Amino acid sequence: MDVFAKIDGISDENLHKKFKLLRDEPYYRGAKSIIEGWVSDFRDRDNKIAREFQENFHSAFWEFYLHAVFKLVGVTLSHQYNRPDFVVEGTGGFYVEAVVSEIKKGGMPESERTFDDHFNMLLPIKTDAEFSNLIDEAIVRHSNSISEKLNKYTGYFNRKGKWIPGYKECAWVSVDKPFVVALASYDQINYGKEYIYSMLALLYGQYYSPENNIFEQKKTVTKPGGSAQIDLGIFFNERMRDVSAIIFSNTVTLGKMSSLSKSIQVDPAHVINVRFDYTFPHYKIHEVSEDQPEHLLDGLYIFHNPNAKVKFDCREFRDNYVLEISMFDDHILMSDARRPIVARYCSPLGGKYNQLIMSTAASEFNGTVAYE
Template identity: 45%
Template sequence: MNRTLNLFEQLKGIDEEKLNAKFKTLRNNLFREKLILERWTEKFEDRDNKLIKEFQQTFHSSFWEFYLYAVFTEMGCKFDFSKNRPDFIIDTPSRILVEAVASEINKVNGRSESTRNVNDTSSMLLPPHKQLDFFEVLDEAITRYSNSISKKNGKYKEYVKCPWVSGDEPYVIAVGSYAQVNYGREYIYPMMALLFGEYYDPLQKKYIDKTFIKKPGTDVNIPLGLFRDKKFNDISAILFSCTMTLGKLTSLANSSEEWPEINHVVNIRHDFEEPHYKLQEVSPENPEFLTDGLFVFHNPYAKNKLDLNLFRQTNALQVYIQDGEMLFEGENLPIYARHNAFFPFPKEELDRIALNLNS
């Protein structure tokens, strides 16, 4: 049985104007990226027969699930597709429940991605303390993530009643951020605040303790520090990325010797030691890997802990508390942001960007 999804087939009853702009860009213009995505989804099963339609019309949620499937497959995981929920049931190396969610732009008053401009693109090359909208981006992301995680935390109460859920498996919520136009530079800061109450202040260049923020434009409090007590102990960990974009596919294409470079990708990597920002011109000799840009935030109060060893053979950065200390563990420097352009930067310009990032 051929189970490969035909992601780009023309579906009956769906007019061209109803298709998502990113889907059309991928279908019509990005042949390398399109092929990578099709490879990701080999043997992926569409259990409710809605996935392709959702991918073509709304894009992000399906796109995020395809990425997660590719990550888990690369890790050697085996799946149980015989059940219709949650999104992923991993059987091997151990049984894990994964619920995926794409954190989207506020439909009421959020700025549309169609308004993205050159200033947004160039802002990926600025450090936090030089971003005039840093707190605006931070608080909006926290608000959107909080909404997504709260909903999926509630879903566990339903799943645990299913006969195929024993209740002693780790439950992981996988959050892909598309929460605002400049989601690509949210980095770990919103999750650090939301989960641990560690609110980054770029002027002081350190985290400060905080228990809540105001929902942007309102007097409503958004609680911080969800992983500071047992209220969210059903959640074993949050799997997260804000850089799973079309640019990710382009970067992976540039990392392969299979195709010539078309766009030029520069990753800004974050080092916890000074100088904090390192530039990476992506190429086959200096590649980006599938799990670069992925983060795993472990819940110290989880009733079913996620094994740290599961992601230790990947490039994901794991964040966890051990003996009262916050630890950051990973094989590679995490991606802070990514810049994708038609032409490469001259060396002098790259040097200037690196200097600006670290000054």
């Protein structure tokens, strides 16, 4: 499948900006090649994903990435059925519905991202007000996305009051196998700074305070710009028991593609990742190169539902050290796997200012200059 080929009926002005960058810009030549590898054996069961990729981008891009992930970890995908999005076969099989959280209608578009927004990836969130401005918006968008996909699985009444059967009623779907929602965040221009904070709050009710450097149990947040209360800790709601886990990332971006390209060949991008580590200093600065690459699975997380009807237990993900997060006795547990990416900074200027950039990030995140 050639997802970059011209499609009849799509004019150039209707192409998504990110698609055009990948297709046309020499800077993204390596990234384009990686995506072509991802989709070489992708089965377009609805005959529409190439169009979706070119016009709307994010949802198709996320599915291409997930396909590459499943192929890498070694699970077997069935291409026989057109829903859910991914059907994993075998005794350890499971079902995955993919979804993205996009910027709300009328929200500030990514085209208005400024140099300050870009440079601020090197700076941690330091105040509770700044944190809530970012995270509460993410919580609202993610809550809507997860609810939409849960409805698709369980069935729902549409706006006309008609019952729409769920995927669980399909003959090929077994309710004894895990149902997983795979969610990627593109919900605001600074989604790269969300890390896992929005999901810890939304799923487990653990809301972080950067000013106090602690997590606090919280039941709701107020929808930004409104008065509606959005539930937190939704994994403890009865309705969510059908969701075994959430696969999540907020780093599957064009920056991810630059980083993967930089990892396997000479690339004009200069990419650094800020990674959390249990050992001091807790924030390590990772300059991406062929010797110190970024892996496809870096920045990918699995959040387990402690109250799920069917637990999600995938050996292939564990064997590939995907970072898994769960809750036990009111404590958040993180597997000792890949060091998570807290922030990523990409510069088209190459390594011209790499020492300044790296020392700035290290000192801001750690309070001292300490990077490796």
